[in-house]
Amino acid sequence: xxxxxxxxxxxxxxTGQSMxxxxxxxxxxxxxxxxxxxxxxxxxxxxxxxxxxxxDQGEVPNGYNVSRSTTEDFPLRLLSAAPSxxxxxxxxxxxxxxxxxxxxFGPGTRLTVL
Amino acid sequence: RKEVEQDPxxxxxxxxATVAFNCTYSNSASQSFFWYRQDCRKEPKLLMSVYSSGNExxxxxxxxxxxxxxxxxxxxxxxxxxxxxxxxxxxxxGSARQLTFGSGTQLTVLP
Numbered sequence: 194x195x196x197x198x199x200x201x202x203x204x205x206x207x208t209g210q211s212m213x214x215x216x217x218x219x220x221x222x223x224x225x226x227x228x229x230x231x232x233x234x235x236x237x238x239x240x241x242x243x244x245x246x247x248x249d250q251g252e253v254p255n256g257y258n259v260s261r262s263t264t265e266d267f268p269l270r271l272l273s274a275a276p277s278x279x280x281x282x283x284x285x286x287x288x289x290x291x292x293x294x295x296x297x298f299g300p301g302t303r304l305t306v307l
Numbered sequence: 308r309k310e311v312e313q314d315p316x317x318x319x320x321x322x323x324a325t326v327a328f329n330c331t332y333s334n335s336a337s338q339s340f341f342w343y344r345q346d347c348r349k350e351p352k353l354l355m356s357v358y359s360s361g362n363e364x365x366x367x368x369x370x371x372x373x374x375x376x377x378x379x380x381x382x383x384x385x386x387x388x389x390x391x392x393x394x395x396x397x398x399x400x401g402s403a404r405q406l407t408f409g410s411g412t413q414l415t416v417l418p
Contacts, residue, residue: 226403235311235394235408236351251404283350290401292339298350 194219199284199299206274206306214269214302216284224287225267226251226296227259229280236283242267274306310334311397313409321417324385328412330395331377339398340371340378344391345411351394354380385416 200215218225223244228236238251242261256278258270267286271278281303285296313330320326332340340357355362357369357378368381378397382389392411399405 224403228408233315233410235410237408238403238406241403249404291403291406292398292401293356295341295353296351298352300350 197299218286222286228283311407311409316413327381332397341396343394
């Protein structure tokens with residue numbers, strides 16, 4: 194199994210550009226999440242999905258959209274990039290409930306917005 | 308006050324030392340607790356769950372103190388390869404919105 198994969202690994206955008214961060218998992222996990230990680234702060238939840246066709250907002254959803262058309266894929270779209278969105282983005286998936294199951298993370302996308 | 312707080316460190320310890328980290332949480336309804344390890348510029352990976360009775364995995368011991376609302380991680384006989392940032396995770400319910408990561412404690416084990 195490849196686990197959780199993310200593309201691209203690195204990206205530089207100009208303010209106002211849009212782009213999609215890709216995330217895929219091959220473990221048939223229902224639960225998927227997007228986090229951002231900034232220096233000195235814990236991972237913060239952007240959006241999450243409990244299954245295909247179901248998404249919901251996390252702690253910091255503004256400026257981001259998600260969709261979940263299949264169990265495997267959970268792309269994150271930046272609508273109009275801003276410097277405040279410079280961060281490291283991690284996608285994660287979990288089997289079953291978060292209460293007692295491991296979250297598997299992708300390798301991350303390092304995004305810089307100029 | 309943050310929901311989950313960790314001492315950011317850095318903790319610099321010699322090889323073979325014992326080191327302990329604490330993580331405090333504010334919501335007494337929290338149900339599940341984990342320690343994750345994150346190497347520099349890598350993704351977090353699960354180190355261990357934390358159970359009410361305390362649990363051990365080799366050189367690592369995790370404990371939960373519900374009365375004082377903190378969890379701890381003890382690393383015995385530190386190895387160079389233990390150098391990483393250790394993140395605590397506190398979950399109130401099964402929803403991702405009620406899962407909180409601490410900002411992490413940085414550990415460097417020195418030769």
